[in-house]
Amino acid sequence: MMFAFTLNHFTQNHHSHDESALNLPLPEVFFRLASSPAGLSREDAAERLERYGPNVLAYRPSRPPVLKFLSLFLQPLVLLLVIAGLVSGFLGELRGAIMIAAMVLLSVALQFFQEYQSEETARKLARQVAVTAAVIRDGVTIEIPTSEVVPGDAIHLGVGDIIPADARVLSAKDFFVDQSVLTGESLPVEKTPCEEPGGGMSLPDMHHAIFSGSHVVSGTADALVTGTGAQTEFGRLAGSLDIERPETEFQRGIREFTSMLLRVIAFLVTLIFGMNVFLRHGFLDSLLFAVAVSVGITPELLPMILTINLSAGAAAMARRKVIVKHLQSIQNLGSMDVLCTDKTGTLTEGHLKLREFVDASGCVSQHVLQLVRLNSIFQASLKNPMDSAIAGFENGNLEGWAKVDEVPFDFTRRRMSVIVEKAGGRLLVTKGAPERVLDACRQIEMGGTVGNLTPDMKSLTYGRFLTMSAEGYRAVAVAYRPIDDVRTVYSTRDETDLIFAGYVSFVDPPKPSAEESLRDLKELGVAVKILTGDNELVTRRICDRVGLDVHGVLTGQDLDGLSDDDLGLRARSTTVFARLSPEQKNRIIGVLKRSGHVVGYMGDGVNDTPSLHAADVGISVNNAVDVAKEAADIVLLEEGLHILKQGIVEGRRTFANTMKYIMMGTSSNFGNMFSVPVASLLVPFLPMLPVQILLNSVLYDFSQASIPTDRVDEDSIKSPRRWDVDFIRRFMLVFGPISSIYDIMTYIVMLRVFHAGASLFQTGWFIESLA
Numbered sequence: 001m002m003f004a005f006t007l008n009h010f011t012q013n014h015h016s017h018d019e020s021a022l023n024l025p026l027p028e029v030f031f032r033l034a035s036s037p038a039g040l041s042r043e044d045a046a047e048r049l050e051r052y053g054p055n056v057l058a059y060r061p062s063r064p065p066v067l068k069f070l071s072l073f074l075q076p077l078v079l080l081l082v083i084a085g086l087v088s089g090f091l092g093e094l095r096g097a098i099m100i101a102a103m104v105l106l107s108v109a110l111q112f113f114q115e116y117q118s119e120e121t122a123r124k125l126a127r128q129v130a131v132t133a134a135v136i137r138d139g140v141t142i143e144i145p146t147s148e149v150v151p152g153d154a155i156h157l158g159v160g161d162i163i164p165a166d167a168r169v170l171s172a173k174d175f176f177v178d179q180s181v182l183t184g185e186s187l188p189v190e191k192t193p194c195e196e197p198g199g200g201m202s203l204p205d206m207h208h209a210i211f212s213g214s215h216v217v218s219g220t221a222d223a224l225v226t227g228t229g230a231q232t233e234f235g236r237l238a239g240s241l242d243i244e245r246p247e248t249e250f251q252r253g254i255r256e257f258t259s260m261l262l263r264v265i266a267f268l269v270t271l272i273f274g275m276n277v278f279l280r281h282g283f284l285d286s287l288l289f290a291v292a293v294s295v296g297i298t299p300e301l302l303p304m305i306l307t308i309n310l311s312a313g314a315a316a317m318a319r320r321k322v323i324v325k326h327l328q329s330i331q332n333l334g335s336m337d338v339l340c341t342d343k344t345g346t347l348t349e350g351h352l353k354l355r356e357f358v359d360a361s362g363c364v365s366q367h368v369l370q371l372v373r374l375n376s377i378f379q380a381s382l383k384n385p386m387d388s389a390i391a392g393f394e395n396g397n398l399e400g401w402a403k404v405d406e407v408p409f410d411f412t413r414r415r416m417s418v419i420v421e422k423a424g425g426r427l428l429v430t431k432g433a434p435e436r437v438l439d440a441c442r443q444i445e446m447g448g449t450v451g452n453l454t455p456d457m458k459s460l461t462y463g464r465f466l467t468m469s470a471e472g473y474r475a476v477a478v479a480y481r482p483i484d485d486v487r488t489v490y491s492t493r494d495e496t497d498l499i500f501a502g503y504v505s506f507v508d509p510p511k512p513s514a515e516e517s518l519r520d521l522k523e524l525g526v527a528v529k530i531l532t533g534d535n536e537l538v539t540r541r542i543c544d545r546v547g548l549d550v551h552g553v554l555t556g557q558d559l560d561g562l563s564d565d566d567l568g569l570r571a572r573s574t575t576v577f578a579r580l581s582p583e584q585k586n587r588i589i590g591v592l593k594r595s596g597h598v599v600g601y602m603g604d605g606v607n608d609t610p611s612l613h614a615a616d617v618g619i620s621v622n623n624a625v626d627v628a629k630e631a632a633d634i635v636l637l638e639e640g641l642h643i644l645k646q647g648i649v650e651g652r653r654t655f656a657n658t659m660k661y662i663m664m665g666t667s668s669n670f671g672n673m674f675s676v677p678v679a680s681l682l683v684p685f686l687p688m689l690p691v692q693i694l695l696n697s698v699l700y701d702f703s704q705a706s707i708p709t710d711r712v713d714e715d716s717i718k719s720p721r722r723w724d725v726d727f728i729r730r731f732m733l734v735f736g737p738i739s740s741i742y743d744i745m746t747y748i749v750m751l752r753v754f755h756a757g758a759s760l761f762q763t764g765w766f767i768e769s770l771a
Helices: 001-012 026-033 040-050 065-074 077-088 092-113 121-126 231-243 249-278 281-295 300-318 328-335 366-378 385-391 435-439 455-470 514-523 536-545 556-560 565-574 582-594 605-614 624-633 642-682 692-708 726-751 758-770
Strands: 132-137 140-145 153-159 166-178 215-227 320-322 338-341 353-358 402-406 413-423 426-432 441-445 449-452 474-483 498-507 528-531 553-555 576-578 599-602 617-621 635-636
Touching: 026 166, 026 215, 040 132, 065 077, 065 092, 065 565, 077 092, 077 281, 092 692, 121 320, 140 231, 153 166, 153 353, 153 599, 231 320, 231 582, 231 605, 249 281, 249 328, 249 498, 249 553, 249 642, 249 726, 300 320, 300 328, 300 338, 300 642, 300 692, 320 642, 328 617, 328 642, 338 582, 353 366, 366 385, 366 435, 366 474, 366 498, 385 498, 426 498, 435 441, 435 455, 435 474, 441 455, 455 498, 514 528, 514 642, 528 582, 536 553, 536 576, 553 556, 556 576, 565 582, 576 582, 582 605, 599 605, 605 617, 605 624, 617 624, 635 642, 642 692, 692 758, 726 758
Parallel strands: 338 528, 338 599, 441 498, 528 576, 553 576, 599 617, 617 635
Antiparallel strands: 132 140, 132 153, 153 215, 166 215, 320 635, 353 498, 402 413, 413 426, 426 474, 441 449, 474 498
16 A cells, blocks of 8 residues: 555656656655665566556557548638538539539648648657666566556666666766757766755756656766656657647637638628528528538638748748748748747757866966877777867877776766876876865976966966856866886876876857848847856856857746746746756746747757747758657758848748738638628629639639749738737728729619619629729
8 A cells, every 4th residue: 555655656756856766865765666776576577567657659540641631621611611512402503502612622722731640740750759667676687678667666777777867866876968958968967976966956966866768978876767668858858749839820820810810701691691582582592592602702712822921931941941841831931930949950060179288377278188099099088079079179299108907987086097108108198077186186387387386386287177168168187107117007096196287178160151141130139048058157258259148047947936027027027047947948938928029949859849849830950850850840951040040031021921821811701791781782692602612712712822932022021910909800801992993983883774683683793803
């Protein structure tokens, strides 16, 4: 009974980092999971597997294409046409029913074939998890399928393993994990045990926890599984793609426009039907005429015209290296007024470069460069992007040097050393965290002169590192000492009495086009906000380098303490959001959308997929991971913001032309239908046959197919354009009745000049109305 309670209590609260076992004191974790470092028995594990299900990502079954096609008939405008067609057929007007059916099928078919997308996105996430895992069962380590891992399992991890579930680290040795799949961090993160980590931590700061889908770069560890399947961070990422996408700006605009149109149609149809019955035109004839009127005022080819318009926009954007996957996203891109993006690969090149090599006084030192190259190039253990940047720096002659031994990195020392030899002389070269390297030093070298490392000098030297960090640079310290003791094996005991040589710093360089691109986006009325898993100092410095004004900074930890209302207020005036988890990025996008912004999100990693899914328009790049490209609406064939500018301009041009069709079509149709009551008062017959009304509407709509090729005023693309239903309504109510003036003049001419009967009157108005 206690087991059921504790495990149930745990799973119910797992969604929150603060409440979950990931951040609780270890004794309480063991109690909640009814487990220990020795793991579970086979019987216990089997019971939990039965209770909580396999460790896999669950998805809703995909709807068959037939059901997707049929669901398109449930759209309000389409549904109205379907009902009108059924009534026309029921009343014997087969020509009208056939015409309506053709329009509906054409519109729905175009929508279906344009919007039918692959549903492999979430399944691609599932394929990235491990196949087997090493767990302790009945005191013995065994390999089992990851699908059989359960909460409370003790797992053993080594180099190359993909972590099968979320877990708390129990013990670790030189244990580094690449969790970029979740955080976007470019460097491996060291994971260590922690008895009482405390709450309120964002995922990048949780060095005591490991997460499903990330993988082990070096070292070994034992861990206790706290969550499996959908209860992992990775599971939540997959689940976010499986749920229905939040309403976008385009969908909201269509919904409001349809709602307005239905109210107008209901009013006019009721009025026209009542007048015709009152004027004794016959109940069935009046009903059929009112149905035709409802179809006549409906822009029945709106889906088709939109598709043609958007397809033309997509083709134009493709010529500008912007691939549009979902046509609706073109208009969302044109309406976008906030772009959220990570800095890596967008503002920066996405890889570290060696920036400078200096001694403690800040002077350039070739000796520091030579030492750090010896260390990195001969290093055989864990290598990171800094080592790659050092090795790729074509400078410093290493000819004649040979490796003797290596003292690997570990968490306690936070440094690593290599022992190299040249012409019979040996050298121990150490690099690592500045405070740890300085602790092992007794002397310091500046300007080629070696002196004692006094406490004041040590403090001054460490201060230089703090300055570099505050400026947003990553840095490592370098030290060395000659070795007289000729051996084949060396250890951490040899890292003493070192000579401090200096620092090597690194930078992820800004893209050459970033500053100009940000200026272009600002001129287009698009505010840029940086959402990153990196720290705020590095991010702020990069923003300074590319000319992005930083008006405020929020970290993931700060964000967790804010309500949605408070976050909404802060988010509008904040430029940089740092140390974020994917869940927190999603929350920021959500509050910005609720604040009335049209939000775009630009990302290229698995950790970006929920945000790409949640934004009004998701933007990725061609070299992004497959999952990100699948989740995105728009894919840029080149990295960087400069390509995006052309897409935004084309989106606004497409939006402007779409609005032309909507305003022309609705005002013209409304004008025609406004003329009907006037005609009904003047003549004792139906002023236009139902089939004429339908044909008039179809021919008019087809004539609008050329709108996508129309030019657009520069004013229409200078700022974000959004659906404005009130403006459309005013335009319709003003210009519709104006067009009715011409109808009334036609009535007078037909009756007074030509003394027209029913057929001539109906034909004359049909021709004038179409013209």
